[in-house]
Amino acid sequence: MNDSFRLLDPVRQVEAVKALRAILPAEAVLYEQEDTKPYECDGLSAYRELPMAVAMPANEEQVGRILRACRELKVPVVARGAGTGLSGGALPHGKGVLLSLAKMTRILALDPVARTARVQPGVRNSAISEAAAPYGLYYAPDPSSQIACTIGGNVAENSGGVHCLKYGLTVHNVLRVRACTIEGEVVEFGNEALDAPGLDLLALVTGSEGMLAVATEITVKLVPTPETARVILAAFDNVEKAGNAAADVIAAGIIPAGLEMMDQAATRAVEEYVHAGYDLAAAALLLCESDGTAEEVEEEIARMTAVLKRSGAYDFRISRNEAERLKFWSGRKAAFSAMGRISPDYYCMDGTIPRKRLGEILMFIATLEKKYGLRCPNVFHAGDGNLHPLILFDANDPDQLRRTEAFAGEVLEKCIEVGGTITGEHGVGIEKINQMCVQFKPNELALFRAVKRAFDQEGLLNPDKNIPTLRRCAEFGRMHVRGGQLPHPELPRF
Amino acid sequence: MQQVIQRYADRIRSAAAEKKPLRLRGGGSKDFYGQALEGEVLDTRAYAGIIAYEPTELVITVRCGTPLMELDAALRVEGQHLAFEPPHFGPGATVGGMLAAGLSGPRRQCAGAVRDFVLGVRMLDGRGDDLRFGGQVMKNVAGYDVSRPMAGSLGTLGLILEVSLKVPPLPFAEATLKLEIPQDRAIGILNHWGGKPLPISACAWAEGDLVVRLSGAASAVKAAREAIGGESIEPDQAQRFWLGIREQTDPFFRTDKPLWRLSVPSVTPPLALPGEQLIEWGGSLRWLASNADGRTIREAAAQAGGHATLFRASDKGAGVFTPLAPALAKIHRNLKQAFDPAGIFNPGRMYPDL
Numbered sequence: 141m142n143d144s145f146r147l148l149d150p151v152r153q154v155e156a157v158k159a160l161r162a163i164l165p166a167e168a169v170l171y172e173q174e175d176t177k178p179y180e181c182d183g184l185s186a187y188r189e190l191p192m193a194v195a196m197p198a199n200e201e202q203v204g205r206i207l208r209a210c211r212e213l214k215v216p217v218v219a220r221g222a223g224t225g226l227s228g229g230a231l232p233h234g235k236g237v238l239l240s241l242a243k244m245t246r247i248l249a250l251d252p253v254a255r256t257a258r259v260q261p262g263v264r265n266s267a268i269s270e271a272a273a274p275y276g277l278y279y280a281p282d283p284s285s286q287i288a289c290t291i292g293g294n295v296a297e298n299s300g301g302v303h304c305l306k307y308g309l310t311v312h313n314v315l316r317v318r319a320c321t322i323e324g325e326v327v328e329f330g331n332e333a334l335d336a337p338g339l340d341l342l343a344l345v346t347g348s349e350g351m352l353a354v355a356t357e358i359t360v361k362l363v364p365t366p367e368t369a370r371v372i373l374a375a376f377d378n379v380e381k382a383g384n385a386a387a388d389v390i391a392a393g394i395i396p397a398g399l400e401m402m403d404q405a406a407t408r409a410v411e412e413y414v415h416a417g418y419d420l421a422a423a424a425l426l427l428c429e430s431d432g433t434a435e436e437v438e439e440e441i442a443r444m445t446a447v448l449k450r451s452g453a454y455d456f457r458i459s460r461n462e463a464e465r466l467k468f469w470s471g472r473k474a475a476f477s478a479m480g481r482i483s484p485d486y487y488c489m490d491g492t493i494p495r496k497r498l499g500e501i502l503m504f505i506a507t508l509e510k511k512y513g514l515r516c517p518n519v520f521h522a523g524d525g526n527l528h529p530l531i532l533f534d535a536n537d538p539d540q541l542r543r544t545e546a547f548a549g550e551v552l553e554k555c556i557e558v559g560g561t562i563t564g565e566h567g568v569g570i571e572k573i574n575q576m577c578v579q580f581k582p583n584e585l586a587l588f589r590a591v592k593r594a595f596d597q598e599g600l601l602n603p604d605k606n607i608p609t610l611r612r613c614a615e616f617g618r619m620h621v622r623g624g625q626l627p628h629p630e631l632p633r634f
Numbered sequence: 635m636q637q638v639i640q641r642y643a644d645r646i647r648s649a650a651a652e653k654k655p656l657r658l659r660g661g662g663s664k665d666f667y668g669q670a671l672e673g674e675v676l677d678t679r680a681y682a683g684i685i686a687y688e689p690t691e692l693v694i695t696v697r698c699g700t701p702l703m704e705l706d707a708a709l710r711v712e713g714q715h716l717a718f719e720p721p722h723f724g725p726g727a728t729v730g731g732m733l734a735a736g737l738s739g740p741r742r743q744c745a746g747a748v749r750d751f752v753l754g755v756r757m758l759d760g761r762g763d764d765l766r767f768g769g770q771v772m773k774n775v776a777g778y779d780v781s782r783p784m785a786g787s788l789g790t791l792g793l794i795l796e797v798s799l800k801v802p803p804l805p806f807a808e809a810t811l812k813l814e815i816p817q818d819r820a821i822g823i824l825n826h827w828g829g830k831p832l833p834i835s836a837c838a839w840a841e842g843d844l845v846v847r848l849s850g851a852a853s854a855v856k857a858a859r860e861a862i863g864g865e866s867i868e869p870d871q872a873q874r875f876w877l878g879i880r881e882q883t884d885p886f887f888r889t890d891k892p893l894w895r896l897s898v899p900s901v902t903p904p905l906a907l908p909g910e911q912l913i914e915w916g917g918s919l920r921w922l923a924s925n926a927d928g929r930t931i932r933e934a935a936a937q938a939g940g941h942a943t944l945f946r947a948s949d950k951g952a953g954v955f956t957p958l959a960p961a962l963a964k965i966h967r968n969l970k971q972a973f974d975p976a977g978i979f980n981p982g983r984m985y986p987d988l
Contacts, residue, residue, distance in 0.1 A: 251901070252829065253825050253826070253829070253901050254825065254899055254900055254901040255825075255828055255829055255900075256899075275829065276829065276830075277829060297775065298775050298779070300773055304772075304773070305772065308746070308750065309773065311750075311779070311782070312746060312750050321961065321965075325961040326961070327959070327961045327962050327965065328959070328962070329962075331939060331940065331941070332899045332939045332940070333897040333898050333899055333918055333939065333940035333941065334742070334743075334747070334897060334915060334918045334919070335747065335786075335897050336897075336941065337941045337943070337955045337956040337957075337958060338955070338958050338962065338966055338984070338985075339783050339786070339787055339790075339791075339966060339969065339984075340736070340749055340782060340783040340785060340786055340787075341783065341962070341965065343749055343779050343782035343783050343785075344778060344779055344780070344782070344783045346779065347775045347778070347779050348778055348779075352778075364828075364829055364830055364831040364832075365831070366831055367831055387690040387691075388690070390690050390691075390692060390803075391689060391690040393713055393803035393804070393806065394803070395802060395803065432831060432850075432851070432854060433831055433853075433854050433857060435851070435853030435854060435856075435857055436833075436850065436851040436853055436854040438853070439851045439852065439853045439854075440851060492771040492772070492773050492774060493771065494688065494691050494693075494770060494771060495690070495691055496688065496690070496691065521773075523772075524771070524772035524773050525691070525771050525772060525773070526771075526772070526773045559769065559770055559771075560769065560771050561769050561771055561773075561774040561775075561776050562776050563774070563775050563776050564771070564772075564773035564774060564775065565773050565775060566775070567775050568775070568776055568777070572776070576776060576777065579776055579777075580776075580777060581765070581766075583761075583763045583765060584765050584766065584767065584777075585777075587759065587763075587765060587780070587972065587973070588777050588778055588780075590971075590972035590973075591778050591780065591969065591972055592778075593968070593972065594965055594968030594969045594971070594972050595965060595968070606777065606778075607777060607778075
């Protein structure tokens, strides 16, 4: 982040720490470098910055007071859950306070009859499902980091997961978010009924990357745990055929519980790691899951099998029991860690495309592999068009890092070109902020900034993330030119 | 079609310059809904038609003035549907009006609401700027989600030009059952069923009769039918019944009393309010035909953790929507200012100061 490198200001630090110590016990305010170091980055470790101070509130009242104090001092605030985000959304601000919600880990209420759980933001995603399990219920969105990531972070990023085609994203599974504004006021978005009066601000704050308000309490929906699940592992001799097969399943009126694809490079990397018994000769593997009652699953698996056969799968296996189902999934679920084994670093992209453009995108990625001399295996949420190409590189080699960033930039811009988006579920954060200038026109970005001001007039909540400034776009120099009109005629060109 | 947009944009710009309110309107089928109807009508029906439909991507992109009936028919051909079953409330209903009203029908309890199916919008804001948010893909977290909040915004934020919607397949099988059961037990059993993996897609309780619809794989519907019991309703009759609930042509809705819509947690016990009630959405939606005082009704809804809307009434003096808490009202005013700085779009339709 060399363009916004900020030197620590010791005078402001003393001021901020003093204000925080008036609210929190000594051990809940960190400012020595050795203590703040663990917070210098989130899951996107290529970007690091030490926060001026870390504040660890234990309750909503403290959150409100911290925000009010920071606002009075004009100190930026970056909220953080478990720090597993992949786009740098929780990257600290060098002149700001990092607000860690990790201490707020209580499940406040779980109502098995109403099928809701009211939890604090630092509760882990999977902890909700664990608490609901005795009642035959669970929380549906299952991002791959679910054993570590927090529900507060999930709300900030509108996290998805492998089951979201059927069960929805975070936005579909949250009923209410109680939050503090930068003014320290408590507001409730949504409520414990199915809708709330006024504008649907619950939808607006979900996925707002901690830039509008800080969640202090979240009510989620719980759904009945499916009685059973089975998965089909289908092999294809051609990637495009596998992509088309995914479309055919959906065209047949089936919404699979999960529909995932891996290309050969990804399959080979994971097989070495997990020994799932994948067919290494296959150009692509498709995992197609059905869940529900035993009768329902049997009926659906038969229907899926018929479609996949017609669509040219040359081999397929159907899980016969839970152990086998988990084995089939193990490779897909371990894809990222497997890449970590075969390469010093990997860069994960998150573009979403209309599924029918899959073949084209994969061909494009293959040409970029040659152009930049870097390998890029692909894993893909085939059901909803969300791609996770993984560029393998060595961060110790500055030239490889540079090539990786250029490679990723080209892929994201291609996603926009084919009618998709730069991020399906990981968020913009700091990572994709330049591509926001490509995806959105200046007046659209201006409206985003106006939305931000409606909640946070002075721009203190997680500044410099998600929505680029006009200047940043002008400097990036790859703005959206629509209808031949050059954007920002009002700005000087460099 | 670009000329139509240009015409709308010009109209918005001159209205903004003169601070003259515009009343954004499609077929007018939902004119009854909301607080005040103010301003000169801007008819959205000139901008009509389906722009793109990709059944295998589960996505359709439609212009605001498209008749809802036309959209329904196009989807039916491909075996897909608007899973939130929006009420039309008249043959003239348009897609833009459906989105702006944000109302969902019986299937909402299992499928989700309008906003859950919105993938992207194209709109004109109060400056006449042509803006696009979201897109045509299932997952998209670039920037703030401006498109979903357009659902139910009652045209207060801008003129919705186009919307992309997720359109799931029609269920393979359906069945409707009727059980005789008093209100308190109906609420109890609906919540009990809600916690089981049963394919319940709609329910309606009124006057001691609970009608339940099952949708899904044939085997699952069959198994659930056996588990739930009750009397089977013939498919034709069932279809007419659910249409009557969705479009409010069911005899329950033929009332001279004000009609209230109470949105409450599903476990809320029977509300002790005078008048008749019809329960939907697994207990979460209570329709109340009642002459009771607005304040009493709102208090009962708030007590339960929900809110009450004066849905249909000749006298809207009690206020149509539940007033917002001050901090929330302030954000609403700020957002209105962000989208519509001159305050010309449907002023007062949602709240007097919005």
